[in-house]
Amino acid sequence: MEKEIKTEEARLMKGNEALAEAAIRADIDAYFGYPITPQSEVIEYLTREVPNRKDKKTVVLQAESEVASINMVYGAAGAGARVMTSSSSPGISLMQEGISYIAAAELPCLVVNVVRGGPGLGTIQPSQSDYFQATKGGGHGDYHLIVLAPASVQEMADFVFEAFRLAEKYRNPVMILSDGALGQMMEKVILPKDGSLSKTAKPWATTGKTKDRDHNIITSLFIQPEEMEKVNLHLQEKYKVIQSEVRYEEIQTEDAEILLVAFGLSARICQKTVDLAREKGIKVGLLRPITLYPFPYERLKELSNQVEFMLDVEMNAGQMVEDVRLSVEGKVPVHFIGRMGGMILSPEDVLNKIESIHESQNAVNA
Amino acid sequence: MNEKLYLDAEVELEQVYSKPKSLTDVPFHYCPGCGHSVVHKVLMEVVDELGIQEDLIGVAPVGCSVFAYHYMNVDMQEAAHGRASAVATGIKRVLPDKLVFSYQGDGDLAAIGTAETIHTINRGENILMIFINNGIYGMTGGQMAPTSLIGQITSTTPYGRSAAQIGNPIKISDLISLLPGAYYVTRQAVYNPNAVRKLKKALIKSIEYQKQKKGTCFIEVVSNCPSGWKMTPVESIKFLEEQMIHTYPLGDLKVPQN
Ligand SMILES: Cc1ncc(C[n+]2csc(CCOP(=O)(O)OP(=O)(O)O)c2C)c(N)n1
Ligand code: SF4
Numbered sequence: 001m002e003k004e005i006k007t008e009e010a011r012l013m014k015g016n017e018a019l020a021e022a023a024i025r026a027d028i029d030a031y032f033g034y035p036i037t038p039q040s041e042v043i044e045y046l047t048r049e050v051p052n053r054k055d056k057k058t059v060v061l062q063a064e065s066e067v068a069s070i071n072m073v074y075g076a077a078g079a080g081a082r083v084m085t086s087s088s089s090p091g092i093s094l095m096q097e098g099i100s101y102i103a104a105a106e107l108p109c110l111v112v113n114v115v116r117g118g119p120g121l122g123t124i125q126p127s128q129s130d131y132f133q134a135t136k137g138g139g140h141g142d143y144h145l146i147v148l149a150p151a152s153v154q155e156m157a158d159f160v161f162e163a164f165r166l167a168e169k170y171r172n173p174v175m176i177l178s179d180g181a182l183g184q185m186m187e188k189v190i191l192p193k194d195g196s197l198s199k200t201a202k203p204w205a206t207t208g209k210t211k212d213r214d215h216n217i218i219t220s221l222f223i224q225p226e227e228m229e230k231v232n233l234h235l236q237e238k239y240k241v242i243q244s245e246v247r248y249e250e251i252q253t254e255d256a257e258i259l260l261v262a263f264g265l266s267a268r269i270c271q272k273t274v275d276l277a278r279e280k281g282i283k284v285g286l287l288r289p290i291t292l293y294p295f296p297y298e299r300l301k302e303l304s305n306q307v308e309f310m311l312d313v314e315m316n317a318g319q320m321v322e323d324v325r326l327s328v329e330g331k332v333p334v335h336f337i338g339r340m341g342g343m344i345l346s347p348e349d350v351l352n353k354i355e356s357i358h359e360s361q362n363a364v365n366a
Numbered sequence: 367m368n369e370k371l372y373l374d375a376e377v378e379l380e381q382v383y384s385k386p387k388s389l390t391d392v393p394f395h396y397c398p399g400c401g402h403s404v405v406h407k408v409l410m411e412v413v414d415e416l417g418i419q420e421d422l423i424g425v426a427p428v429g430c431s432v433f434a435y436h437y438m439n440v441d442m443q444e445a446a447h448g449r450a451s452a453v454a455t456g457i458k459r460v461l462p463d464k465l466v467f468s469y470q471g472d473g474d475l476a477a478i479g480t481a482e483t484i485h486t487i488n489r490g491e492n493i494l495m496i497f498i499n500n501g502i503y504g505m506t507g508g509q510m511a512p513t514s515l516i517g518q519i520t521s522t523t524p525y526g527r528s529a530a531q532i533g534n535p536i537k538i539s540d541l542i543s544l545l546p547g548a549y550y551v552t553r554q555a556v557y558n559p560n561a562v563r564k565l566k567k568a569l570i571k572s573i574e575y576q577k578q579k580k581g582t583c584f585i586e587v588v589s590n591c592p593s594g595w596k597m598t599p600v601e602s603i604k605f606l607e608e609q610m611i612h613t614y615p616l617g618d619l620k621v622p623q624n
Contacts, residue, residue: 029460059459063452064485071449071482075456078443079423083460101446206441206457208420208464215390217435219426219444 010190015156016041016183018191019086019112019176022157024049025194026164029081030059032072034091037124038180039114042086066091070098070111077107078218080205082164086112088180089130090121092138099173100139104220104231108167110160111145112176114183117342125342126180128264131319134177135293142232144239146174147292149263153187161192168200170242177292179315181265181344239294247290248299252278256285258354259303261324262313263289265344270313272347277354284354292320300327309333309357313350316340333357386410388419390439399599401500401589402431404556405565409467409496410438412569422465423457425450429471430504430591448479451486454493465576467494472513473503476538483538490547490581494572497538497584500591501610508594512536515613520594535613539586543620549581551620555588557606561616580622588614 013021020042023031033043046060059076063069069085076083087095092113102109113134117127134147146166148159156178163174209215222228249267252274253259260270267288277284287303289296304310309332312321321336328334337353339345388410396403413419419440426434428447435442445453450468458466475483475497486495502520503509509522513535517526543551550572554565565587572583588610590602597605 030456032456061455061459064481067449068452068455068482068485071446071452072456072459074445074449075425075443075453076460077456078453079457079460081456081460083456097446098449206423206443207461208423209439209441210420215435215439216441217444218442219435221432221444 010188012186013153013189014041014184014186015150015153015178016114017045018153018157018189019160019178020045021049022160022192023084024053024056024058025192026160026197027056027082027195027199028058028084030061030072030076030083031085032061032063032069032076032083033085033087034063034066034069036088036091038116038126038183039086039088039112041183042112066094067098070095070102073109073111074098074102074105074107077102077109078105078206080202080207082108082168082199084110084112086114088114088116089118089127092130092133096133096139099145100137100141100143101220102173103139103143103145103235104141105218106171107173107218108164108171109173110163110167110176111173112178115177115179117340123342124180126182126265126344127315127340127342128179128266129316129319129340130177131292131314131316134175135295135323143235144242144293146170146172146242146245146294147177148174149177149290149292150182151264151267151288153182153185153189156182157189157191161197164197166245170238172238172242177264179265180342243294245291246294246296246298248296249288249290251286251288253285253287253303255283256303256306257283257308258285258358259307259310260284260286260313260350261289261300261310261320262286263292263320266313266315269345269347270350273350273354276347276351282354282358289320295323295327297323297327300324301329301331304328304331307332309335309361311335311337311350311354311357313345314338315344386414388413388439390437392436394437395433396430397593399590399592399602400430401556401587401591402498404562405496405498405587405589406431406434406437408562408566409569412566412573413440416570416573418465418573422467423461425454425457425466425468427468427470427474428505429474431469431471431498432505434469448474448477449482450474451479451491451493451495452482454495455486455489455491458491458493462492465494465573467496469496470498471504472497472499472501472511476536477512484542484545487542487582487584488545488547490549492576492579492581494569494576494583494585497586498589499586499610499614500589500594501535502591502594504591504594508591508596513538515609537614539584539619542584547582548584548620550575550583550618550622552584552618553586553588553614553616555606555611555616557590557603575622586614588616
């Protein structure tokens with residue numbers, strides 16, 4: 001049964017399914033994954049849809065574990081394929097050794113984390129509590145992923161293309177850090193054009209040694225410390241260049257006296273808070289980091305010259321807030337409000353927090 | 367001895383042996399008498415003879431043979447400890463017309479990587495898995511492997527391996543023979559030239575089967591680790607012959623059914 005998939009038409013889709021459809025359209029060569037709520041729709045969609053696309057040769061394989069999945073990703077990426085996996089928090093924890101190997105061997109690939117509340121087995125409800133793990137390395141050794149944080153179903157789809165563009169440009173693993181709500185909710189989405197992501201040459205890949213070149217080796221082992229240091233210096237240089245890829249969105253920051261900082265789902269909530277506050281005559285703006293690594297340190301530093309205080313809003317115990325504080329270097333107070341364990345703040349919760357900070361500051365000033 | 371050699375230095379010498387072309391010129395780092403060297407050499411002889419250097423992609427493990435990629439002059443990837451068969455799966459699935467092999471020790475394949483081993487074979491991945499069973503963890507300094515013999519002294523079984531405490535030697539080849547995905551399972555060894563010739567035949571067969579897309583071929587090689595066993599190379603060969611093969615009898619465990 002061949003289905004006709006129209007290109008430009010807007011569709012109503014779940015975040016996980018939009019991401020999976022975008023992956024097909026991005027011409028991934030392979031997907032390896034293991035089921036876990038709240039992201040199982042990704043592999044379910046792929047196993048259901050790919051056989052209907054006669055023009056696609058995508059490999060979709062349900063592995064025996066996330067450990068196996070990420071190592072299959074390593075093998076396929078090393079062999080030059082455009083490859084991805086997806087999981088949710090506990091599964092992403094299991095992948096960390098493999099991700100570290102992938103970062104060290106400089107293999108382009110996409111890892112999607114549809115975050116659920118932790119620690120431990122936690123809850124299947126949405127959370128942002130894997131921010132540290134995603135942005136600071138996650139596994140062993142000095143490395144970074146490029147991290148993209150979608151805030152809509154549209155971005156769940158668009159960022160798949162963006163992720164592979166960045167991964168292949170920098171030979172670096174990219175993570176899409178989403179959450180259970182974005183994965184599960186349905187929204188209108190205009191899908192990226194099928195086949196519009198061109199392939200990059202990968203002369204380093206293990207595709208079979210030809211006479212005109214030495215054998216290609218994919219490894220992360222550099223046993224001499226001098227050599228290992230060189231590899232590290234090279235990686236750090238690369239991460240410096242990657243800083244130029246920083247992306248963020250600003251909402252009503254031009255005249256803002258108070259700045260909200262939030263990513264992903266929290267940023268959507270804060271957008272509503274901005275409206276509520278402005279109705280009351282409080283000049284609130286929002287900065288939403290789109291790349292969590294690289295992080296918009298510079299822009300936040302600039303904004304610290306303009307605002308009275310910043311309020312960082314997250315669905316965790318306060319993780320990104322550390323980066324916000326690093327950005328402003330103590331110039332303005334950076335407050336935090338968050339909920340954990342799968343609980344979501346309301347726009348009113350954030351507004352109340354703004355008002356109470358405001359009051360206590362006025363009390364101090366009086 | 368060829369008298370002529372002494373009499374007339376200008377006569378052309380007859381070359382009776384050379385190292386396989388598919389081995390690089392990098393000297394092996396293996397201990398004297400180590401089985402890894404022999405298996406590397408035989409495998410690359412097979413690559414030369416079958417003319418598959420351009421088609422073959424290998425996966426090295428974490429273990430003493432971690433540097434296999436320096437010696438084997440084919441495209442290679444180095445996998446995380448235990449994950450070689452998952453990495454090989456990733457390669458083979460995206461390059462189905464290439465030939466893929468994984469090369470693992472017993473700690474790698476039969477302890478930390480057991481899940482990957484079983485599921486790779488259960489899926490019948492069309493690859494060759496080479497399993498070096500030397501009954502010990504060579505690389506990390508001679509600790510017990512799941513394949514260590516009962517009574518064997520290692521650095522973590524200083525009083526000898528006891529079945530009551532830590533279980534019996536695991537016979538992975540016997541286990542995986544039960545899986546329909548396993549097409550050819552054989553146990554070979556490297557303790558004398560005849561055994562090495564048999565190993566070579568098994569390697570050639572496995573490559574032929576892979577070309578025919580038959581499923582997983584699994585070759586266990588009962589090997590030695592003179593350093594880990596704290597023996598001379600000669601003593602280690604004797605131990606292999608007298609003790610190892612007693613627990614791990616040689617021969618085919620599963621042959622193609624036509
Ligand atoms: C995740 C992880 N755990 C442990 C190690 C340490 N380690 C390296 S090799 C090895 C065992 C190697 O033994 P085996 O697979 O039998 O190979 P051999 O060295 O005997 O050839 C261990 C435990 C590691 N590198 N990675
Ligand atoms: S430690 Fe053992 S397995 Fe490792 S190289 Fe030496 S003899 Fe070979």
